[in-house]
Amino acid sequence: MEHETLEQVVTRARLAPSMLADQLERRFTWRGPFAGDTPQLYGWTRKDTQLVLDAPTRDWLAHLNDRASFEIMRGGPFRRELLSWMRLRDDHPRAPSDGLSRRALGLGKGRARLVPWQLGPLWPVMNALGRAKSLTAEAEMTRTAPVIACFHRPVTESPVETGRAYLRLCLEATHLGFAGWPMAALSDHPAAREEIEGRLAIDPDDRLVQVIRFGVPMGDPPPRARRPLSELIP
Numbered sequence: 001m002e003h004e005t006l007e008q009v010v011t012r013a014r015l016a017p018s019m020l021a022d023q024l025e026r027r028f029t030w031r032g033p034f035a036g037d038t039p040q041l042y043g044w045t046r047k048d049t050q051l052v053l054d055a056p057t058r059d060w061l062a063h064l065n066d067r068a069s070f071e072i073m074r075g076g077p078f079r080r081e082l083l084s085w086m087r088l089r090d091d092h093p094r095a096p097s098d099g100l101s102r103r104a105l106g107l108g109k110g111r112a113r114l115v116p117w118q119l120g121p122l123w124p125v126m127n128a129l130g131r132a133k134s135l136t137a138e139a140e141m142t143r144t145a146p147v148i149a150c151f152h153r154p155v156t157e158s159p160v161e162t163g164r165a166y167l168r169l170c171l172e173a174t175h176l177g178f179a180g181w182p183m184a185a186l187s188d189h190p191a192a193r194e195e196i197e198g199r200l201a202i203d204p205d206d207r208l209v210q211v212i213r214f215g216v217p218m219g220d221p222p223p224r225a226r227r228p229l230s231e232l233i234p
Ligand SMILES: Cc1cc2nc3c(=O)[nH]c(=O)nc-3n(C[C@H](O)[C@H](O)[C@H](O)COP(=O)(O)O)c2cc1C
Pocket: 027, 028, 029, 030, 031, 099, 100, 104, 181, 182, 183, 184, 185, 210
């Protein structure tokens, strides 16, 4: 049996579920560059997560993410739904309540105005000219993330249990001073998911649920969009 180091025991105690509630308000998604320093993990480990730290594997995941994202983005209904969740104008009536705000997406006002055109009527033209790929490409930014976490859970587990474990993973990362940026395409795209499960030798009883970049963000959190409690519990 493998023995834990003292550092791992201390980290496990500091990351106990009861200690994580304070991190809820601090957690946020960061869609931008991460600081280049070596990540301070203090012996952080989880049985359900492979923390990818080596540059070649992170690079491979970054490119696979771009390929999978582009394939998913080629679907018109997907682009329409994505657009419906974007709050590209600051005065959008639902901007304070939900969706992806311009600032959360890291877009300037001018660039944000173009997005409905680029993901809408201009997409086929841009695609024909080979320009659509660069619209969805994130590899350069992904490479700045010092940690890429591949989160896997038993195939038979209830989604509620899986979601609870995922939130804990995110709160643990917050506790260590990291922000997260999911790469949902890698687990949504069946071929990409299988490639990762194979290369990382993920237990065949588990499935890859999410891949998420972690690191120290190089900027401030964007304003929060949160539904008022009265909307959730009328
Ligand atoms: C299962 C899951 C998958 C997600 N996938 C992505 C993703 O692929 N790309 C992304 O930018 N954000 C992704 N997100 C992040 C959400 O868009 C984000 O949590 C939401 O905008 C709320 O912002 P916050 O995390 O700052 O509170 C994902 C979140 C969850 C729970």
